[in-house]
Amino acid sequence: MNPQRYKFGELLAGFPTFLGAPMAFTTEDLKAGKVDVALVGISIGDQPVPGGNFGANKMRALTDWLAFPAGGTNNMIGVDYGKLTIADYGNVGWNFFAQNQRNVEEVHRVVAEILAADTIPIGVGGTHVQTYGFQTALAQKYGPGTFVTLHIDAHYDTYMYGFGRFVHNGSFLKVAIEKGLINGSDLIQVGLRGEYPDNASLQWMREQKIKSHYMAAIEKKGWNAVLKEILKELKGRKVHISWDMDGMDPAAAPAVGTQDPDGLSAAQGLQLLRAVGIQNEIIAAEFNEYNPLLDDAHTTTGILMDRLIRSLLAGVQARKEGITDPLYYDPERLDHVQ
Numbered sequence: 001m002n003p004q005r006y007k008f009g010e011l012l013a014g015f016p017t018f019l020g021a022p023m024a025f026t027t028e029d030l031k032a033g034k035v036d037v038a039l040v041g042i043s044i045g046d047q048p049v050p051g052g053n054f055g056a057n058k059m060r061a062l063t064d065w066l067a068f069p070a071g072g073t074n075n076m077i078g079v080d081y082g083k084l085t086i087a088d089y090g091n092v093g094w095n096f097f098a099q100n101q102r103n104v105e106e107v108h109r110v111v112a113e114i115l116a117a118d119t120i121p122i123g124v125g126g127t128h129v130q131t132y133g134f135q136t137a138l139a140q141k142y143g144p145g146t147f148v149t150l151h152i153d154a155h156y157d158t159y160m161y162g163f164g165r166f167v168h169n170g171s172f173l174k175v176a177i178e179k180g181l182i183n184g185s186d187l188i189q190v191g192l193r194g195e196y197p198d199n200a201s202l203q204w205m206r207e208q209k210i211k212s213h214y215m216a217a218i219e220k221k222g223w224n225a226v227l228k229e230i231l232k233e234l235k236g237r238k239v240h241i242s243w244d245m246d247g248m249d250p251a252a253a254p255a256v257g258t259q260d261p262d263g264l265s266a267a268q269g270l271q272l273l274r275a276v277g278i279q280n281e282i283i284a285a286e287f288n289e290y291n292p293l294l295d296d297a298h299t300t301t302g303i304l305m306d307r308l309i310r311s312l313l314a315g316v317q318a319r320k321e322g323i324t325d326p327l328y329y330d331p332e333r334l335d336h337v338q
């Protein structure tokens with residue numbers, strides 16, 4: 001269902017939806033519309049600095065005049081992601097009185113509805129604990145241990161201490177491995193830095209064979225070398241992307257509750273998503289830990305998150321069109337010789 005009155009100008013004249021996309025509410029809607037990608041808002045907000053629960057709705061109403069409705073040619077690869085059929089699937093609620101376990105069950109329920117239509121769910125907003133609900137739904141559909149979780153983050157998120165909770169937004173990956181949703185070797189991390197993990201956690205991560213790409217490796221070997229390592233490790237796998245906005249450098253993405261200097265640049269993030277979208281079958285993605293209450297007046301962090309999602313969609317469309325090189329560039333945009 002398309003709630004817009006005009007083909008363009010929805011930002012000020014219509015109902016805000018993700019990328020200005022039409023809305024869908026059920027598995028049957030997604031099947032009837034042959035929807036490729038369902039953007040689903042997540043409103044869990046249990047970060048130490050409150051505000052992540054407002055992220056999804058803010059992403060529908062960015063201070064941004066560009067590219068509504070969904071579609072436009074990606075200027076790196078010359079591919080229009082608007083050829084994908086995209087829908088806004090509404091929000092997953094957050095019950096702030098309930099334990100997180102109940103909230104990740106609700107994420108699971110809604111993500112499973114999307115997966116049942118063979119549509120790619122892309123979570124927008126919320127906190128990182130929601131990844132667990134994605135992983136249980138993916139394990140249910142594809143089988144445990146059959147997919148990779150590509151985890152972009154400043155932090156390792158296999159925290160050993162539960163604080164009395166079944167799962168929280170620093171422990172969910174440890175719980176996922178312990179419960180057998182993913183193998184340790186199926187977890188690929190990018191952007192780790194700051195003061196953690198401690199030695200006990202580092203030892204545990206080694207034993208699980210987690211593939212962690214620290215900023216130390218990027219600084220020492222260079223981004224291009226590490227990107228190629230990541231793509232090699234991902235080759236041929238189904239991929240679930242779990243993207244914490246604090247994986248980005250705070251200069252590019254200041255509006256996160258747990259920022260750490262010296263992260264990925266906007267260019268590196270956009271390139272990684274484009275490349276993985278081209279090379280791999282994407283089965284789900286989520287972009288989380290955006291706190292709009294900490295964003296600047298021009299919603300710089302929200303706009304970057306929006307463009308990261310569009311870059312992934314361009315990669316997914318490029319793959320459909322037969323582009324196979326993850327580091328492909330459109331020749332028309334590399335050289336002005338006529």
Ligand SMILES: [Mn+2]
Nearest residue numbers: 128153157244
């Ligand atoms: Mn995280």
